[in-house]
Amino acid sequence: MWLRPRTEALPLDTHWWHFRNDPKDSSISFLLGAVNLAYLIAALIGATRKRVAYAGLFVLWIALRCAFLATLENPEPRYTLECFPVVCVFAAAGITKKPTVET
Numbered sequence: 108m109w110l111r112p113r114t115e116a117l118p119l120d121t122h123w124w125h126f127r128n129d130p131k132d133s134s135i136s137f138l139l140g141a142v143n144l145a146y147l148i149a150a151l152i153g154a155t156r157k158r159v160a161y162a163g164l165f166v167l168w169i170a171l172r173c174a175f176l177a178t179l180e181n182p183e184p185r186y187t188l189e190c191f192p193v194v195c196v197f198a199a200a201g202i203t204k205k206p207t208v209e210t
Contacts, residue, residue: 108176108182108184108186108187109143109147109187110140110143110144110147111140111143111184119132119135119136120132120133124136146191146194146195146198147194149197149198149201149202150193150194150195150197150198151197151201152198152202153196153197153198153199153200153201153202154166154200154201156200156201158200158203158205159196159197159200162197165193165196165197168190168193169190169193169194172186172187172189172190173190
């Protein structure tokens, strides 16, 4: 669910996995999935740098949310969208440079 492209609000084929029907829309959907993967990789890098205040609470919230979604019989990918603000915070911490202190 984390890598599924969010194509519901876009003028793309909602059945993006049918490659032969519309290869252009499938390619765009794969690109959007790659963007999600890039966000997650940057968030993992940011989480390991330990620059985010209360990072443990953010990670715990994401873990609890994923555990809850794993218990549902039919979870929808849109339920993971609530975690993406936290992913963006960690990704920002991962791509920024550490500020230098000048004396």
